[in-house]
Amino acid sequence: MKRLIKNGQLLVDGQLKVQDLLIEDGKIAAIGTISSSEVAVNQIYNAQGLFVSPGLIDVHVHYREPGQTDKETIKTGSQAAAHGGFTTVAAMPNVVPTPDTPERMANMLAKNQQDGAVHILQYATITTDRGGDQLVDMPAMKTAGAFAFSNDGNGVQTSATMYEAMQQAADLGMAVVAHAEDDSLKYGGVMHEGAVSKRLGLPGIPSVSETAQVARDVVLAAATGAHYHVCHVSSAATVQVIRAAKQAGVNVTAEVSPHHLLLSDEAITTDNAMLKMNPPLGSEQDRQAVIAGLLDGTIDMIATDHAPHTDAEKAQSMLKAPFGITGSETAFAMLYTRFVKTGQFSLAQLINWMAVQPARVFKLTTIGALKVGAPADLAIFDLTTPTTIQKDQFLSKGNNSPFIGETVYGQTKLTLVDGETAYQA
Incomplete structure (x- = not known):
């Protein structure tokens, strides 16, 4: 299974930089400018305008x-x-x-x-x-x-x-x-x-x-x-x-x-x-x-x-x-x-x-950063669109949050664990 995350904004030396990210067999195979015509992939996710973060x-x-x-x-x-x-x-x-x-x-x-x-x-x-x-x-x-x-x-x-x-x-x-x-x-x-x-x-x-x-x-x-x-x-x-x-x-x-x-x-x-x-x-x-x-x-x-x-x-x-x-x-x-x-x-x-x-x-040496060879554990966030926190959107059984009703930026669009979709908006 190969997945390509295209046009996402990744943190590089503390600054956001547009890069692509190739995932293969649950791991990050490449980071950079990657053409989907040159790499046979099963799925492409267009992350244009979105922040791609380490999980x-x-x-x-x-x-x-x-x-x-x-x-x-x-x-x-x-x-x-x-x-x-x-x-x-x-x-x-x-x-x-x-x-x-x-x-x-x-x-x-x-x-x-x-x-x-x-x-x-x-x-x-x-x-x-x-x-x-x-x-x-x-x-x-x-x-x-x-x-x-x-x-x-x-x-x-x-x-x-x-x-x-x-x-x-x-x-x-x-x-x-x-x-x-x-x-x-x-x-x-x-x-x-x-x-x-x-x-x-x-x-x-x-x-x-x-x-x-x-x-x-x-x-x-x-x-x-x-x-x-x-x-x-x-x-x-x-x-x-x-x-x-x-x-x-x-x-x-x-x-x-x-x-x-x-x-x-x-x-x-x-x-x-x-x-x-x-x-x-x-x-x-x-x-x-x-x-x-x-x-x-x-x-x-x-x-x-x-x-x-x-x-x-x-x-x-x-x-x-x-x-x-x-x-x-x-x-x-x-x-x-x-x-x-x-x-x-x-x-x-x-x-x-x-x-x-x-x-x-805690010496979790394989996670915490986006790097080639690491598990494809990542999250993609929308930092520009305002949303309102609503309890009916919670996946937790608990609604006990004082932040319900707050207008926020940073909604999660996609979460991958070992390259597989754990959450998608």
Whole structure:
């Protein structure tokens, strides 16, 4: 099977350049000026005026299967990823039962492979059932195919447990990917503790809940040499801790979610569970700090934390509704519209944070760039036509997005995974 992408705009040395791209047997066979009369192809896609990007990589998604398939399934979640231009994702282990044994990991990987519209990497838990202090058999989980270790949704509360996990992960050459949250500092909160929470009369979560655990963990990472990756950084103080740790030579990397770049707690004007996520939206100072951290390299990448829930759950008060919003289908367009079109980021920077850096940090050596011989994982975006985000266009089961109704640029036109169509508008 040969496919030719004609007249697309590719990033070359940070600038858009019109080039063709030939795909053969699931790989990129050539990039340049390619005549369809000289190469016998099965299919030609005219990408004139469109941006041809490396497939985006999202190291933080929640697919809810097994156990909560009313919220999402591997099939619907991965279709949503393809709709957003993602070709590789990493699924968090907060499913029921959790992938905390080699057998469960093998089952998850088989299901991911069977139902996935994109490549799905699978996290193992750090501890049994994602809680307590009993470490999983980390060497066996690596052998079974685990991508990395995470208890995402919960912070590891005991220092000794995290220390021992990092020691083993360092020996295995694996990453510990942390949802940093000290439960003793949450105080039953449902949003960021600050002027807005006080005005709305809603219990707040102080940002030190995140920062205190990151501060602990970078010390443990320094002591063990482990690769410590911080999920969804949300506060200015956390950015400062990570920046200092990097300057000290600690092997720490970090991600930020689109919603923490796009919104602060000032967006919460009423008791609205569509704006309830964990970590919560911080202050405007926090938002500016995570943007600055991304720009100066303190934060390495953007990851969606795609977290679907049912309409009924999110119709409740913030006091009762679950934390989390969807992100796969809105991330690129929202970030391109708010930051690239306004000149705050370049397109090359955005692709670096959404494709190049996730591949580099997690040693995914064959993806993250368009190059001859690489898998034909790519996304084609329309950067010039405005569209409105509508929930009836979502392929995810979850409609829990605060961005429904936004006018954006950057609609996905085509997503290819190993040269095969995963999504087409």
